Amino acid sequence: MNAAFAIETHGMTRAFGGVNAVENLDLAISKGTIYGFLGPNGCGKSTSIRMLTGLLSPTSGDIRVLGETLPGAEEKLRRRIGYMTQKFSLYDNLSVRENLEFVAQIYGLNRRASKLRIAELVTLYDLVGREKQMAGSMSGGQKQRLALAAATLHHPELLFLDEPTSAVDPENRREFWERLFDLCAQGTTILVSTHYMDEAERCHGLAILEKGIKRADGSPQQLMAAMGARVVEVSGDDLRTLKQSLLSDPNILSAAQIGSRLRVLVQSSIEDPLAWLSPQVAGRALTEVRPSLEDVFVTCTGGRAQLSPAILGHVVQGEAKHAT
Ligand SMILES: Nc1ncnc2c1ncn2[C@@H]1O[C@H](COP(=O)(O)OP(=O)(O)OP(=O)(O)O)[C@@H](O)[C@H]1O
Known part of the structure; x- marks a missing residue:
């Protein structure tokens, strides 16, 4: 295990009903970088991310995330990683503040720490004045900012984003990427899946996936x-x-x-x-x-x-x- 890597996998494979959704995936993702999975629907991006977050066990292969071995270290890693799923996973019928309070509770923040952190996030993610608004009534861009606030509330070292910009317009996408680079500049490693070429081009490194197989890996320039x-x-x-x-x-x-x-x-x-x-x-x-x-x-x-x-x-x- 190389300590410079946030994620290291060898032969990571996951089969569903005898068919490999992800096949022999080798990854070495450096800390402090933004790494992309680029590929069409069904190429295994979400399945890979779910294995790397400890939500899904591999059929075979070795996985090390932040120096810990998966499966096995899910609980230890829970506080060190953040995950923004493809679909909006917060509660539509809770307000912005209530959603963030709920996440803060999950991470065990006390009332004072929770209040401070939520105020910080609401400002950072441009949600001031919307604290009492129901999440379900917000626009795609606002929901996305709330989801990112929730995924980063506990200052994760490693952030997984599964097609985070599929529901937002180009301007919001650009702005979202600026926020990702801010997080990266603060030391967060980010793994993002996308089927947009322009997003993949912004990554420090990327893997091109097809039918669960890695076809290429390197910086966009390489x-x-x-x-x-x-x-x-x-x-x-x-x-x-x-x-x-x-x-x-x-x-x-x-x-x-x-x-x-x-x-x-x-x-x-x-x-x-x-x-x-x-x-x-x-x-x-x-x-x-x-x-x-x-x-x-x-x-x-x-x-x-x-x-x-x-x-x-x-x-x-x-x-x-x-x-x-
Ligand atoms: N729980 C499951 N049971 C059976 N097959 C699954 C399951 N999860 C994923 N698959 C299959 O594995 C393959 C990869 O799916 P995956 O969701 O990882 O792709 P993806 O690249 O993230 O695409 P999308 O953006 O459409 O989710 C697909 O063929 C999918 O049907």
Whole structure:
């Protein structure tokens, strides 16, 4: 066990009815960082988080969280970790203050400490004036801030957030991320699951999950730099027909239209993708562009590209052929 890691797992696996929801997941998440699980619905993000919080036992594998072994240390860890679930898990028919008082009681704060901490959180999470409002009558953004206040009331060292921004608008999401970075700056380690690329890009490190398997692991920059494909944008007429014809070539991993451009991922074994593509695009304009995290996601999930193993051992395996 390395003390620099808040979370360390080896071969973490969980099966339901003989099917692996999470398979052989190895994680090493450094303390004081924001780490993301990126993947579509059903890829095993919640199941992984539930195992790491001690709510669900693994079928096999080793789990160490804040230096403690799971299963076994659930009770010890309860006070050291915070968990914000995918669905709003507070009481709709209790007010903001009552909800927070309830959580404070669970963590054994006395009346005075509870009052002080709740006043602090209400200010910090912009809930001043709403203390008596029923949680059920609040907007998505307000509920989310209340849920974060509740999850951090006891100053957890490690915070788990399961798709925390799925019910809020882009402005509230941005603001929420600023709060996460504030918590991180104070030393909190954060594990957040998301299916939004822009959120994943904000993380210090992330794992791309597909069907319970980790397809890639590293910082967004590492993953983009080591992607096993080059990205070319094509502009011109009739991109829908062009897309279909390009996709029949096995060296083209994906072609997706973005506005008036076709974003084409070309196998990295092609040395000069512009020269190679040129005869196939019938005079349309070509530009090579830098990869995005979405390109990484496409190349390492679901298709056929072999990702470069050079990513410091980060990208685990990758195949892709996505027509979007
Ligand atoms: N209690 C359970 N019993 C049976 N199957 C389950 C159970 N919990 C999860 N699964 C299955 O495990 C797989 C992974 O689910 P999980 O909820 O972890 O995915 P996810 O990535 O968090 O997606 P979502 O955002 O939709 O929750 C899915 O196929 C799901 O149906």
